[in-house]
Amino acid sequence: DSADVWNLNPNDIGIMGSSAGGHLASTIATHSNPELRPNFQILFYPVITMDKSYTHRGSHDNLLGKDASAELELEYSNEKQVTKDTPRAFIVYSDDDKKLTIRLISGAVIYAVGMGLTLFGHVSLPVELGVLIVAYIILGWDVVWQAVKNITRGQIFDEHFLMSLSTIGAFAIGEYPEAVAVMLFYQVGEFFQSLAVKRSRKSISDLMDIRPDSATVRRNGELVVVAPETVSIGELIVVKPGEKIPLDGIVTEGESMLDTRALTGESVPRSIRKGEEALSGCVNQSGVLTIKVTKSFGESTVTKIIDLVENASSRKAPTENFITTFARYYTPIVVGMAAILAIIPPVILGGGWSEWLRRGFVFLIVSCPCALVISIPLTFFGGIGAASKRGVLVKGSNYLEALNKVSVVVFDKTGTLTKGVFKVVDITVEFGFTKEQVLEYAAQAESYSNHPIAKSIQEAFGKTIDQSVLSGYEEISGHGIRVLIGGKRVLAGNSKLMDSEKVSYAACQSAGTKVYIAVDGRYAGCIVIADEVKDDSQNAIASLKKIGVEKTVMLTGDDEKIGKAVAEQLGLDEYYAQLLPDQKVEKLEYLDQHKTKGSKLAFVGDGINDAPVLARADVGIAMGGLGSDAAIEAADVVLMTDEPSKLVDAIDVAKATKRIVMQNIIIALGIKSVFLILGALGIAGMWEAVFGDVGVTIIAVLNAMRILKK
Numbered sequence: 001d002s003a004d005v006w007n008l009n010p011n012d013i014g015i016m017g018s019s020a021g022g023h024l025a026s027t028i029a030t031h032s033n034p035e036l037r038p039n040f041q042i043l044f045y046p047v048i049t050m051d052k053s054y055t056h057r058g059s060h061d062n063l064l065g066k067d068a069s070a071e072l073e074l075e076y077s078n079e080k081q082v083t084k085d086t087p088r089a090f091i092v093y094s095d096d097d098k099k100l101t102i103r104l105i106s107g108a109v110i111y112a113v114g115m116g117l118t119l120f121g122h123v124s125l126p127v128e129l130g131v132l133i134v135a136y137i138i139l140g141w142d143v144v145w146q147a148v149k150n151i152t153r154g155q156i157f158d159e160h161f162l163m164s165l166s167t168i169g170a171f172a173i174g175e176y177p178e179a180v181a182v183m184l185f186y187q188v189g190e191f192f193q194s195l196a197v198k199r200s201r202k203s204i205s206d207l208m209d210i211r212p213d214s215a216t217v218r219r220n221g222e223l224v225v226v227a228p229e230t231v232s233i234g235e236l237i238v239v240k241p242g243e244k245i246p247l248d249g250i251v252t253e254g255e256s257m258l259d260t261r262a263l264t265g266e267s268v269p270r271s272i273r274k275g276e277e278a279l280s281g282c283v284n285q286s287g288v289l290t291i292k293v294t295k296s297f298g299e300s301t302v303t304k305i306i307d308l309v310e311n312a313s314s315r316k317a318p319t320e321n322f323i324t325t326f327a328r329y330y331t332p333i334v335v336g337m338a339a340i341l342a343i344i345p346p347v348i349l350g351g352g353w354s355e356w357l358r359r360g361f362v363f364l365i366v367s368c369p370c371a372l373v374i375s376i377p378l379t380f381f382g383g384i385g386a387a388s389k390r391g392v393l394v395k396g397s398n399y400l401e402a403l404n405k406v407s408v409v410v411f412d413k414t415g416t417l418t419k420g421v422f423k424v425v426d427i428t429v430e431f432g433f434t435k436e437q438v439l440e441y442a443a444q445a446e447s448y449s450n451h452p453i454a455k456s457i458q459e460a461f462g463k464t465i466d467q468s469v470l471s472g473y474e475e476i477s478g479h480g481i482r483v484l485i486g487g488k489r490v491l492a493g494n495s496k497l498m499d500s501e502k503v504s505y506a507a508c509q510s511a512g513t514k515v516y517i518a519v520d521g522r523y524a525g526c527i528v529i530a531d532e533v534k535d536d537s538q539n540a541i542a543s544l545k546k547i548g549v550e551k552t553v554m555l556t557g558d559d560e561k562i563g564k565a566v567a568e569q570l571g572l573d574e575y576y577a578q579l580l581p582d583q584k585v586e587k588l589e590y591l592d593q594h595k596t597k598g599s600k601l602a603f604v605g606d607g608i609n610d611a612p613v614l615a616r617a618d619v620g621i622a623m624g625g626l627g628s629d630a631a632i633e634a635a636d637v638v639l640m641t642d643e644p645s646k647l648v649d650a651i652d653v654a655k656a657t658k659r660i661v662m663q664n665i666i667i668a669l670g671i672k673s674v675f676l677i678l679g680a681l682g683i684a685g686m687w688e689a690v691f692g693d694v695g696v697t698i699i700a701v702l703n704a705m706r707i708l709k710k
Contacts, residue, residue, distance in 0.1 A: 018599070092709065120178065132285060144168075147160035162331070166362075182207060189697055202553075214226065214228065214246070217236070219237055231293055231297065245289075248295040250292050252274065260282050269285055305402055323376045326591075368693045371667075373663065374701060375704040379661050380401075383707050387400070392637065400654050406600045408591055410553045410598070412555060415565065421531065422453055422513070427525060429525035437519050442492050443460075445481045449475070449481070489520050490519055491516075492517055493516065498516050506691050511562045512576035534643070541572060549597075549651075553574045553575065553591060554576070588613055614636075621635055623642060624640075634665075658710050688692065
């Protein structure tokens with residue numbers, strides 16, 4: 001349960017959860033190659049809980065079997081009491097990293113010895129050259145070999161080819177120390193760049209460390225620890241304090257507080273009790289929960305979210321595609337320019353081959369496009385990770401880049417800007433009646449109804465209703481209710497009911513659904529019920545304006561008066577009411593045609609009724625996607641909570657990502673252009689070329705990593 005490192009190279013050390021570890025151990029122990037098995041050591045550490053430790057020894061014994069277990073060196077630590085100081089994670093380095101570190105140090109030492117002999121030992125040229133060649137082979141053999149392999153595959157123009165050609169060429173013209181230095185610093189730069197990339201990916205994997213490793217299932221009266229994939233719908237799982245909820249389900253026993261940070265980005269715990277839905281990926285903080293599984297592991301919230309983020313890198317942003325295309329043509333062009341620089345001037349001038357060849361090789365080193373090819377995708381990947389940290393899932397870097405250009409944001413009303421729940425917002429009364437009396441009459445009259453309006457009135461009344469005082473209950477279709485309450489004839493319904501019963505009343509002008517109340521033929525008052533606006537909506541609209549969104553629009557199927565009231569309350573630029581689903585698409589297309597040229601239109605909806613509009617918009621954004629299959633499927637961006645302000649966070653991250661991408665493009669091309677010119681003029685040598693390539697790459701990668709702090 002403490003694992004987040006998955007280096008899948010040979011001889012690596014990997015850490016995983018107990019259940020996955022058991023499966024791996026079983027696979028290793030029964031591997032068909034006997035020589036492979038002794039190379040593995042399986043270490044079982046305890047699962048960390050709030051106050052105690054335990055390890056699923058029985059589960060692993062069952063998986064491995066006695067004979068298989070005997071073939072493995074198994075170390076259990078369940079006898080050790082785990083405290084708050086026990087480390088939750090282990091730093092793991094691959095053998096490849098260790099070997100490369102040793103190789104770089106060895107090569108650097110031999111290079112230093114060679115330089116020392118050259119400067120102070122006054123040794124002969126063959127001795128100096130021999131030492132430097134040994135250093136070069138240690139440092140750069142893999143680069144040269146990779147270049148050769150790529151050439152045989154038809155992949156000629158890459159950084160391996162550029163480095164191999166320029167350093168071997170430097171040896172050819174007598175620049176021995178410089179040739180080794182270029183390879184040394186190139187390898188050191190690549191090593192630190194690789195560590196930076198791994199660190200950024202690990203940061204993102206930490207954010208998405210919500211995949212559960214095991215599930216505790218109640219089977220035949222016993223608790224059995226199994227892999228989440230093996231749990232069936234309808235089975236009961238038990239989640240103890242400190243454990244992740246492994247599968248979606250309904251709580252059947254217990255109540256607790258859930259840490260939903262990994263899913264929603266919200267730090268405030270959410271309470272959960274019997275009958276409520278529990279989503280996989282949340283961490284149980286206090287009580288023990290028994291949950292009836294409603295979705296298989298493959299269909300659970302946690303699996304869908306992880307797949308969403310992991311697959312996001314496959315959808316490239318236009319800038320990424322441009323850089324890839326740019327590098328494809330740029331590299332052959334600069335190789336050609338380096339060849340022209342090295343050959344044409346000495347042919348025309350009739351000599352100076354060594355100097356012009358040196359300039360050509362400097363040109364090659366500087367021209368390597370690593371800084372762009374590595375840092376741009378890394379920035380977008382980091383931006384997607386930073387957005388997920390805030391509870392915003394972006395399905396691809398193309399959508400992240402598109403958010404930068406959003407000029408029009410179109411909102412659905414119900415469930416997006418409003419809570420989607422009916423609530424009593426106003427009560428007007430006639431002389432001789434109080435608000436409490438009117439509300440009580442309405443609640444009693446509506447006590448037999450399950451309609452959302454009736455429920456909202458009963459909820460506002462908030463007291464137990466004595467139905468024994470009711471008689472003669474009659475529901476009049478399309479009008480309302482007629483009933484006797486304590487001998488009084490009460491009418492509760494719309495204006496049509498008042499008209500048909502010849503009750504004189506004052507029409508209510510408030511926006512919302514009106515329920516008129518009359519007692520013994522006399523008008524008593526009006527109850528106004530409306531969908532309550534979310535607390536966050538007004539701030540979200542104002543913030544969108546501040547960050548450059550030109551127009552905010554609301555589409556709703558509600559009547560004109562309600563639409564106007566909500567639009568005015570929130571400060572929206574436009575609204576369109578009484579729309580059917582197909583009319584919403586028509587309005588969206590109209591808005592799309594009249595937006596600023598080159599900009600994007602985003603639609604924000606609940607992802608269920610709004611699927612056609614989500615699909616039609618440049619960027620479809622589903623609100624409250626937590627647990628909503630339709631939202632995750634239909635949208636390009638999923639806001640994991642019901643807060644419209646999450647859209648502001650998404651655009652904020654998108655703009656920060658774009659800024660860093662543009663900074664890296666300017667830094668890389670700017671510095672490289674300067675050094676290319678200096679190299680062509682003979683001012684910059686091999687040492688400057690190393691900075692022009694490796695130095696710029698490291699600067700760009702470190703700059704790209706800033707997005708993770710967003």
